[in-house]
Amino acid sequence: MSSDEIRIDAEIRTEFGKGAARRIRRADKIPAVMYGHGEEPRHITLPGHDTMMALKYNANALLTIVVDGQQEYALAKDVQRHVLKPWIEHVDLVVVKKGEKVTVEVPVHVEGEAGPETIVTVDAQTLEVEADVTSIPESIVVSVEGLEAGTQVLASEVEVPKGSTLVTDPETLVVNITEQISAEALEAELAEAEAEAGVERDESEDETEGSPSDKQLAEGDAPMESPEDGNPEA
Numbered sequence: 001m002s003s004d005e006i007r008i009d010a011e012i013r014t015e016f017g018k019g020a021a022r023r024i025r026r027a028d029k030i031p032a033v034m035y036g037h038g039e040e041p042r043h044i045t046l047p048g049h050d051t052m053m054a055l056k057y058n059a060n061a062l063l064t065i066v067v068d069g070q071q072e073y074a075l076a077k078d079v080q081r082h083v084l085k086p087w088i089e090h091v092d093l094v095v096v097k098k099g100e101k102v103t104v105e106v107p108v109h110v111e112g113e114a115g116p117e118t119i120v121t122v123d124a125q126t127l128e129v130e131a132d133v134t135s136i137p138e139s140i141v142v143s144v145e146g147l148e149a150g151t152q153v154l155a156s157e158v159e160v161p162k163g164s165t166l167v168t169d170p171e172t173l174v175v176n177i178t179e180q181i182s183a184e185a186l187e188a189e190l191a192e193a194e195a196e197a198g199v200e201r202d203e204s205e206d207e208t209e210g211s212p213s214d215k216q217l218a219e220g221d222a223p224m225e226s227p228e229d230g231n232p233e234a
Contacts, residue, residue: 006063007066008047008066010044024045034072035093036096061076075094107138110143112144119178123173124175127160129167131163131165132163140161152177
């Protein structure tokens with residue numbers, strides 16, 4: 001469970017626009033906006049390093065935002081990251097109250113080893129749950145230990161952490177266990193598919209590779225003759 005509160009000291013932002021945003025980032029700060037519970041949106045700046053560390057491993061971390069000595073609880077609703085560099089460019093924060101329930105996306109974490117010669121595919125990377133703001137799970141664990149090929153794990157079969165309620169459609173496929181196909185079996189399936197489609201493989205293609213084709217000869221691209229085969233020098 002994620003119950004730790006992370007304190008972040010913020011400042012009121014008075015400069016706006018792209019130029020101001022660049023200056024804020026150069027000072028190792030992050031432009032942000034905080035809203036919710038009927039309050040007017042407030043533009044603030046967050047400390048760059050502290051904010052990045054707070055959201056690095058838990059996107060649903062409960063943040064205690066302190067502005068001018070007053071604190072409020074907030075969740076990161078939207079985090080805009082740089083395309084190439086590992087830093088945050090902007091954060092949208094939604095104000096929450098203790099005792100309030102919120103709906104969030106929680107990442108799925110697969111553990112265990114499935115049966116031999118199987119492939120584990122995670123079809124749902126996250127599941128939507130409802131939880132108290134002070135008890136938002138960091139992840140939802142799905143065990144695939146010993147599962148055989150052909151097994152499918154639906155959202156309804158996943159055990160969500162205590163205090164959380166599944167919001168995602170119960171019929172959502174979360175994990176799919178399939179049989180690992182050998183190279184020989186794959187080749188056989190390919191040959192069968194080609195036969196059904198009426199495609200014939202040209203087995204003589206490799207044998208003729210490198211020799212001039214009839215089309216080349218017709219176009220005048222004849223093979224070069226050695227001096228012995230040609231006309232005597234004039």
